[in-house]
Amino acid sequence: MKLARYSNQDEVMQVLIVPVYVGVLNWLMLGNQYWRNGWVFLVATVLTLVAALLAWFINNAVGLYLNRRFPDIDQTLLRLSWLLGWCALVGWSYCLFLYGCYYLINSPNLPMQPGRLPLVLLFNLLVVLMVIVFYEGIRAFERWESALRKTEELKQANLQSQFDSLRSQINPHFLFNSLNTLSSLIEEDAGQAELFVEEMASVYRYLLRSNESQMATLADELAFAQSYFHLLSTRYGANIHLSQAVNEQYETCLLPPLTLQLLLENAVKHNVILPDQPLHISIRTADNDRLVVQNNLQRKSTRILSNQVGLSNIATQYRLLGGGEIRVEDDDQFFTVTLPLLRPL
Incomplete structure (x- = not known):
């Protein structure tokens, strides 16, 4: 199954942000015990990392849906508002889930500190804001890069089209056949030959003008x-x-x-x-x-x-x-x- 990608830099963002986020979040929730006890560090890190990655992929899928639902530039604020609200909701649910898991484990090595919950939720909101800002900056750069690439492709196609048009204008086979036909008409029907010259001039006039517009x-x-x-x-x-x-x-x-x-x-x-x-x-x-x-x-x-x-x-x-x-x-x-x-x- 192919996972949803919100940007071409998904893996880089995950490597840079998720480990720091997991460490700081667990420190806020469990205090210094998180760093001092190896068992606590292992359990809390694995649990938080799995849940964080799951939340990340869910938010990516929702972000892609919102981009399809609100694709226009004038809908950016609406799209980001929905994205921020959704990611904040997922993040807070994730934090409450971790608290619940630590409570169910019921170990003295995992001391619950409910008083830190507001600080944990605030930290999660700040991380969500930071990630959205980073992602939107990356996506804006990727869109600009894509538009620039398409512009270059259009320029190259236009140059190729002009070359192909020029080649057809001086197509020796077509010109040779036309002159042969004209030569025969001059001997057989001067009036028809004059009309042929007029039409031939009209054709070549249009061919020359065709490079002026796409x-x-x-x-x-x-x-x-x-x-x-x-x-x-x-x-x-x-x-x-x-x-x-x-x-x-x-x-x-x-x-x-x-x-x-x-x-x-x-x-x-x-x-x-x-x-x-x-x-x-x-x-x-x-x-x-x-x-x-x-x-x-x-x-x-x-x-x-x-x-x-x-x-x-x-x-x-x-x-x-x-x-x-x-x-x-x-x-x-x-x-x-x-x-x-x-x-x-």
């Missing part, structure tokens, strides 16, 4: 996806289809930039696109602020080497930005990615 609206992503898909459809013709069913109420929602481009690129990269095997891609919104991107599966016979940059990059950005988790489903008929849509603040 989030993009769904409306902007959909507009970019249409421009990007125009390049694909010019290359693959009627063999590739894109359908959209997006509720207008979600167009102002946010998601990481280039998300749709990465998903479209993955669909094209990993599937056969032929007249008798067209690729169908759909983008639709679902209830509970979700965007679903789906394509039919017709995997290429030659497995494409993939470093999973696309999906892992999207998942990392969602996780570190607090946007939730993406869901990826592959049932051998359809490949489906479900994305959370974030409401603007």
Whole structure:
């Protein structure tokens, strides 16, 4: 059974505080006889130590519950008040329990001194206050350290995202295919070639702007996806289809930039696109602020080497930005990615 931990420094605190607490408490309860008589020292120390550790673990569990029950900063005073009251009650019950045990042992070597009970209870309260102050200081430091670590992770993820975006901007394979398509269009259809250049410029303009913000609206992503898909459809013709069913109420929602481009690129990269095997891609919104991107599966016979940059990059950005988790489903008929849509603040 795993014992409750209130802090990563539990063991250190127990080693530093519990022995001193046990010694002083027994001295207050039993007087100098505690130090002079070996039998008294052994019995009282073992009994007090076991009871102290039990009380410590109980208080830890209650402290963890109160942290879950009152997690907000503005609830700190309320949480600490409950914690102090509970720990004081446990501590006083513990002291009365020890007095009762010494009374039941009924040995002249364990002299009862009821007059010292108020002093014992006051000492216990002071120890409880000290432990709570130490623990709250440690937890505050751990929270600050965790927040700092998450900030650094977000910075690193952002830098990695910018690098990945830059790499996709100058992807030589994509650029080579686009220029080949453009070269063919110039000879066959000058008007279509001009439109292709406009859409290609729109795609690269959006790619360059994507590094300026960590989030993009769904409306902007959909507009970019249409421009990007125009390049694909010019290359693959009627063999590739894109359908959209997006509720207008979600167009102002946010998601990481280039998300749709990465998903479209993955669909094209990993599937056969032929007249008798067209690729169908759909983008639709679902209830509970979700965007679903789906394509039919017709995997290429030659497995494409993939470093999973696309999906892992999207998942990392969602996780570190607090946007939730993406869901990826592959049932051998359809490949489906479900994305959370974030409401603007």
